[in-house]
Amino acid sequence: MTGKINVGIVGGAGYTGGELLRILLNHPFVNVAFVQSNSQAGKPVWLTHTDLLGDTDLVFSGDVNLTPALSVNEVGSSDESVGVDVIFLCSGHGASVTFMEENDVADDIMVIDLSADFRDEHDDFVYGLPELQRERIQEATRIANPGCFATSIQLALLPLAKAGKLTDAVQISAITGSTGAGQALVPTTGFTWRNNNVSIYKAFTHQHLAEIRQSLTQLEPDFKAAINFVPYRGDFTRGIMANVYTPFSGTREEAEELYRTYYETHPFTHLSDAPVDVKQVVNTNKCLLHLEVHDGQLLITSIIDNLTKGASGQAVQNMNLIFGLPEDTGLRLKSVAF
Template sequence: MSTIQIGIIGGAGYTGGELLRILINHPNAQIAFVHSKSQAGKPVYSTHTDLLGDTDLTFSGDDTRELVRQPGLDVIFLCSGHGESAKFLAENPIPDSLNVIDLSTDFRDESNGFVYGLPELQRERIPSATKIANPGCFATSIQLALLPLAKAGLLTDAIQVSAITGSTGAGQALSSTTHFTWRNNNVSIYKAFTHQHLKEIRQSLTALQPGFAPAIHFVPYRGDFTRGIMANVYTPYAGSLEEAKQLFGSYYQPHPFTHLSDAPVDVKQVVNTNKCLLHLELHDGQLLVTSIIDNLTKGASGQAVQNMNLLFGVPEDTGLRLKPVAF
């Protein structure tokens, strides 16, 4: 495979920065431009200060209509806020030869020709797509806890989800609930039972288990840490724990980043990686699945690169064998 020529729109935020960290070390990637309205003309390392010495790229403020039409460009990543991707595509005609990977919520319903980019669900469809809608972070963690059950038609009752995410999940712009002095030593609930990721979760489960109708009761928490998600998902299950482990192990055996752990899992095992780790327990007929990911890698930019690899016929794990923080 020849070098993949890449453009990034909205490169100054958390997902844009994480994408840069992965792509500058990807053996098949060449970053043609990084666009940012707010940081135009500045070195990338002036915003993402950890990249000093790793790249001399400068944020472009050029007309995006010209940037996306430059010869040889293979793919653009849209890393701007929710609602901005639809606006961008409406204002910037995209050549038929250019692939798009969107990290916002705008096209996760597979509208406008997009394919939902959860590789553990859509691996067969992604390589032939031209537009990929990258899944949400909570949605990724929760779906990976449920896909094997849905595939086997075993989701027959309400699903309970309690999940906590790090502060980077809220984006880089400061607000009253992201400021350090509020977030530190604090935990809070938000969007209980109404979180926007519920729609894409149900969409995926229904694709695997047609007619799926049970309620999904989801209570999200803001954590007092920077990155990572832990989702505890439980639902009635009539089989044994060993049968559940066999079901999950068989489903994820072909997938390089999702692994079943016999021991309880914790968030530090996945921070800075593209992994999802799952742990199963059975209590009084309730199967509890604990699912952990890094919200910025497997929950966003790492999964976007995973989709790019599939799109261009590169081995799925290329550039994504990342070192966990461990401690």
């Protein structure tokens, strides 16, 4: 590719919009054409995303430019200042459906939605979990980016479903950082409440359960058992750790071979021989998995950063696939580690 992909961001003032900007401003094949925000229109982007001071002179726009830059087959050959090739929808849940209803988005403008609005794949959206359906994503024009908890849990279970080894109920205990709740201040995201505190929310009823089951039954249609999910709010800002267990008749070595085989062509999901911790993945697009077998139960620990692999990083991964770029372009990010 000799030119740039012209990108527009709708709803760019929140956590996912800011994380998307951090990645795209350093992506070798991207030109950020506009960043829209209703609340911050006319203000420099760095006033909201203060870590971007010195990195960009972009100003939030109040309007959305939906002029197509060029067809997907011609990407890289046009004037970067005109129109867009892809838009990312980073507004809250429900806003993306409204946006698509109120705007005539041309077929040759790719749409990647980071909300939950199209994850059931209606209106020609494709569920954007590359480790599940990379080939469909490559041919898509509309992508529904997966949820953060859903990403970590599905990556823990896809190899079992593919092998037809989900034979009983799945038990999940998972904890997420405060950024998973979005930027709007509510009592459970404020420092005074969240610091030195842990709590359960939406036990057995979390909204990501629907997309998890949708994906598992895509690989294993006969899977009808319960998925028992207890989510926790953690007293940290970024990251997810999901501990998933289910009956398994084999050894740890057999499970590891199953997982390594499934993920051998996927650049971001890796099996660890040693136990994993959240700091290993913060600020990266990685998912790290660790397996143990105890008394006929396979325990899978899955860790991701909720804002990168769980949101904006995965959205860029999907963009790369759509435009024929190597999947990891612009996404070789180092973790904070300590």
